[in-house]
Amino acid sequence: MFPKALVFIFLVKLVASSNHGFIFNGFRGANLSLNGLGDITPEGLLRLTNFTKEALGHAFYPLPLHLKNSSTGTVLSFSTTFVFVLQPQINYEQVCGHGIAFTISHSKNLPGALPSQYFGLFNSTNNESKENHIVAIEFDTVQNLDLGDINDNHVGIDINSLKSVNSTPVSYVDDKDGVLKNLTLVSGNPMQVWIDYSAMDMKLDVVISPLGVPKPKHSLLSTKLVNLSTVILDGMYVGFSASNGAATSSHYILGWSFSINGKAQDLDISQLPSVPQQGESKKKSSLLLIVALALVTAILLLLLCTGGIILILRRRKKYAEVLEEWEVEFGPHRFSYKDLFKATKGFKEENLLGAGGFGQVYEGLLPGSKMEIAVKKISHESRQGMREFVSEIVSMGRLRHRNLVQLLGYCRRQGELLLVYDLMPNGSLDKFLFSKTKPSLNWSQRFQVIKGVASGLLYLHEEWEQVVVHRDIKASNVLLDSEFNARLSDFGLARLYDHGSNPQTTRMVGTIGYLAPELSKTGKATTSTDVYAFGAFILEVACGRRPLEMRSTGESTPGLVDIVLDYWKKGVILNAKDPKVGSNYVEEEMELVLKLGLLCSHPEPTRRPSMRQVVRFLEGDAPLLVSPDSFSASASAVNCDDASDNIILSYPSISHTTSATDSVLEDISLMH
Numbered sequence: 001m002f003p004k005a006l007v008f009i010f011l012v013k014l015v016a017s018s019n020h021g022f023i024f025n026g027f028r029g030a031n032l033s034l035n036g037l038g039d040i041t042p043e044g045l046l047r048l049t050n051f052t053k054e055a056l057g058h059a060f061y062p063l064p065l066h067l068k069n070s071s072t073g074t075v076l077s078f079s080t081t082f083v084f085v086l087q088p089q090i091n092y093e094q095v096c097g098h099g100i101a102f103t104i105s106h107s108k109n110l111p112g113a114l115p116s117q118y119f120g121l122f123n124s125t126n127n128e129s130k131e132n133h134i135v136a137i138e139f140d141t142v143q144n145l146d147l148g149d150i151n152d153n154h155v156g157i158d159i160n161s162l163k164s165v166n167s168t169p170v171s172y173v174d175d176k177d178g179v180l181k182n183l184t185l186v187s188g189n190p191m192q193v194w195i196d197y198s199a200m201d202m203k204l205d206v207v208i209s210p211l212g213v214p215k216p217k218h219s220l221l222s223t224k225l226v227n228l229s230t231v232i233l234d235g236m237y238v239g240f241s242a243s244n245g246a247a248t249s250s251h252y253i254l255g256w257s258f259s260i261n262g263k264a265q266d267l268d269i270s271q272l273p274s275v276p277q278q279g280e281s282k283k284k285s286s287l288l289l290i291v292a293l294a295l296v297t298a299i300l301l302l303l304l305c306t307g308g309i310i311l312i313l314r315r316r317k318k319y320a321e322v323l324e325e326w327e328v329e330f331g332p333h334r335f336s337y338k339d340l341f342k343a344t345k346g347f348k349e350e351n352l353l354g355a356g357g358f359g360q361v362y363e364g365l366l367p368g369s370k371m372e373i374a375v376k377k378i379s380h381e382s383r384q385g386m387r388e389f390v391s392e393i394v395s396m397g398r399l400r401h402r403n404l405v406q407l408l409g410y411c412r413r414q415g416e417l418l419l420v421y422d423l424m425p426n427g428s429l430d431k432f433l434f435s436k437t438k439p440s441l442n443w444s445q446r447f448q449v450i451k452g453v454a455s456g457l458l459y460l461h462e463e464w465e466q467v468v469v470h471r472d473i474k475a476s477n478v479l480l481d482s483e484f485n486a487r488l489s490d491f492g493l494a495r496l497y498d499h500g501s502n503p504q505t506t507r508m509v510g511t512i513g514y515l516a517p518e519l520s521k522t523g524k525a526t527t528s529t530d531v532y533a534f535g536a537f538i539l540e541v542a543c544g545r546r547p548l549e550m551r552s553t554g555e556s557t558p559g560l561v562d563i564v565l566d567y568w569k570k571g572v573i574l575n576a577k578d579p580k581v582g583s584n585y586v587e588e589e590m591e592l593v594l595k596l597g598l599l600c601s602h603p604e605p606t607r608r609p610s611m612r613q614v615v616r617f618l619e620g621d622a623p624l625l626v627s628p629d630s631f632s633a634s635a636s637a638v639n640c641d642d643a644s645d646n647i648i649l650s651y652p653s654i655s656h657t658t659s660a661t662d663s664v665l666e667d668i669s670l671m672h
């Protein structure tokens with residue numbers, strides 16, 4: 001009993017929420033109840049029939065709607081609008097399928113219904129039965145004298161029967177010039193219909209116009225006293241039915257909205273899919289026909305070209321990107337904006353992973369390859385140096401290391417640069433250190449992360465063909481892959497940023513607390529300033545604190561370096577560790593990391609080790625021999641006043657300078 005009750009409540013909720021109405025600007029991914037030939041094409045068209053003979057197609061909104069006031073039992077007002085195309089079969093101009101009907105029905109399957117003149121709604125026994133509970137607005141393209149059809153191009157209101165209550169030839173009054181214009185339903189042209197039922201005066205209005213012409217004020221068919229109270233039951237389905245007989249048309253719906261007790265939402269015409277042109281049709285042997293066919297094809301081709309050009313122009317605007325000739329050589333590294341747009345669902349908020357100093361990052365799924373990516377969007381005004389810039393990105397794409405986030409490629413738009421990376425499922429390390437929503441990392445994970453970052457940085461500094469200075473090492477720039485391996489991200493971005501920033505606005509590159517003191521004097525980023533930041537970073541990981549923390553009053557607390565150094569001098573360096581690590585850790589490793597952090601953060605650049613030495617210390621290949629006294633005379637390692645000035649670091653991140661100092665090791669051996 002209990003689960004049933006739950007299901008019931010759930011359904012009622014769905015139904016209640018659907019009562020406000022719905023809208024489909026194209027049907028891609030739409031959940032409709034389809035029947036017969038009814039189908040949703042990959043372009044997002046709702047196709048009710050193709051050119052199959054004696055066939056029908058149904059499509060209904062999957063949930064029943066309450067079109068009656070549950071307390072008074074009176075029928076509610078409703079309003080709908082939709083766009084359709086009735087495509088005639090080429091070279092059968094005179095004959096076509098039967099047409100399309102907007103349908104309100106008690107059943108969404110319409111069992112026993114027949115195609116042809118029965119419109120997919122009725123059959124020969126129930127064509128006039130009150131048991132049907134069907135209201136249909138038919139767009140009828142075949143004249144059937146038995147049913148009293150007025151012509152082969154009319155709109156009719158059908159209640160439980162194919163004999164229309166009221167009908168009229170299809171036309172519209174153009175509000176621009178007040179002239180009545182005839183419309184041919186089976187023209188292959190999209191047309192928009194508005195159907196409004198006012199419960200108060202039981203008035204049903206139908207208006208039609210070619211797509212793009214605003215809703216005409218003058219109703220095509222306005223019928224009063226359409227009493228639906230016995231036809232409409234509680235829980236009705238709304239949708240469409242279409243049918244073909246011996247002759248055929250393709251029946252399409254492009255967009256549809258429906259609303260109860262209110263005006264149907266306007267469709268967004270720009271989003272509607274378009275109907276594909278017909279393929280080759282059956283050949284007739286007559287020469288005349290072939291000539292006629294050739295002519296028609298030529299005209300169609302012309303139309304297709306114009307249509308295509310309009311389409312291309314429209315798409316080009318949406319997906320516009322900047323692609324210059326010199327970029328051809330970078331082709332394989334270039335992503336199309338369209339793919340990135342699709343991958344990130346149009347850079348939707350829900351795909352936003354985060355926003356940092358360099359721009360927003362979105363997650364995405366590449367169409368086609370189904371590869372998970374992260375797309376970084378950097379606003380980029382200056383066009384100067386674009387070429388070196390892109391070639392740098394591309395060369396950074398060649399950097400390959402298990403502790404670097406792989407840069408896959410780029411795309412350029414006006415004022416925007418997009419960088420495409422491998423997606424790191426676990427996000428950034430700082431969340432695991434500081435956010436209360438993520439579990440804290442244990443010591444072995446943290447030590448693994450530290451070793452990983454060291455290894456990645458060694459690769460950047462010494463093992464690649466050029467020296468790459470990262471310039472912004474910190475926990476939020478370290479990402480974790482699915483196995484919690486550390487991956488450095490954003491390498492080289494500092495350089496991109498320099499190019500992109502407006503020379504008038506000075507922006508600081510790097511982050512306070514990680515900036516080596518000499519940076520504020522020389523402004524030169526070197527491998528040694530990277531080592532400084534790495535020192536701050538590993539202290540951050542071991543202590544679970546940021547290098548500099550601000551009090552609520554705005555003043556800064558003692559820097560992390562000073563805190564750790566203080567504990568060390570008191571002989572209790574392990575007290576500096578992050579309490580969240582607990583007791584499950586290796587003391588020697590913790591001690592090594594804390595001391596190494598201090599050494600890397602040494603205010604004297606020459607006293608800092610190189611990354612190669614750092615890696616050797618971490619791997620236990622060399623002992624770290626250092627005493628707290630070697631830091632004694634030095635000023636506080638982090639000078640906030642210096643660092644908080646805006647610094648422009650225009651020194652290139654990729655340069656051919658020789659890196660770290662080989663003499664540090666001697667320095668260290670002197671230190672005990």
Ligand SMILES: *[C@@H]1O[C@H](CO)[C@@H](O)[C@H](O)[C@H]1NC(C)=O
Nearest residue numbers: 014030031032033061062063
């Ligand atoms: C479509 O809607 C129906 C009715 O709400 C639901 O039962 C069904 O699971 C939906 N199908 C999909 C694929 O969402």
Ligand SMILES: *[C@@H]1O[C@H](CO)[C@@H](O)[C@H](O)[C@H]1NC(C)=O
Nearest residue numbers: 036037039049050051052053
């Ligand atoms: C129409 O669609 C049906 C079902 O998808 C398919 O089997 C048939 O070949 C199609 N016919 C034409 C003429 O396209």
Ligand SMILES: *[C@@H]1O[C@H](CO)[C@@H](O)[C@H](O)[C@H]1NC(C)=O
Nearest residue numbers: 068069070071072073076261
């Ligand atoms: C149903 O009718 C009652 C009484 O006239 C009215 O108060 C209520 O708003 C109506 N409900 C809807 C959904 O129209």
Ligand SMILES: *[C@@H]1O[C@H](CO)[C@@H](O)[C@H](O)[C@H]1NC(C)=O
Nearest residue numbers: 110111112113123124125126
């Ligand atoms: C007509 O449809 C009804 C159900 O709507 C069904 O019971 C009946 O058998 C059908 N008649 C024929 C001749 O198919």
Ligand SMILES: *[C@@H]1O[C@H](CO)[C@@H](O)[C@H](O)[C@H]1NC(C)=O
Nearest residue numbers: 123124125126127128146147
């Ligand atoms: C409609 O139904 C009536 C009575 O049930 C029947 O006499 C008539 O032939 C049917 N019309 C068509 C077109 O099937």
Ligand SMILES: *[C@@H]1O[C@H](CO)[C@@H](O)[C@H](O)[C@H]1NC(C)=O
Nearest residue numbers: 151169170171180181182183
């Ligand atoms: C429009 O159609 C009606 C009847 O269908 C016809 O009488 C009228 O002449 C047509 N008007 C034009 C301008 O074609």
Ligand SMILES: *[C@@H]1O[C@H](CO)[C@@H](O)[C@H](O)[C@H]1NC(C)=O
Nearest residue numbers: 202225226227228229230231
């Ligand atoms: C509508 O039809 C119902 C049932 O036949 C009837 O009771 C009601 O009076 C009618 N309403 C109007 C306004 O004619």
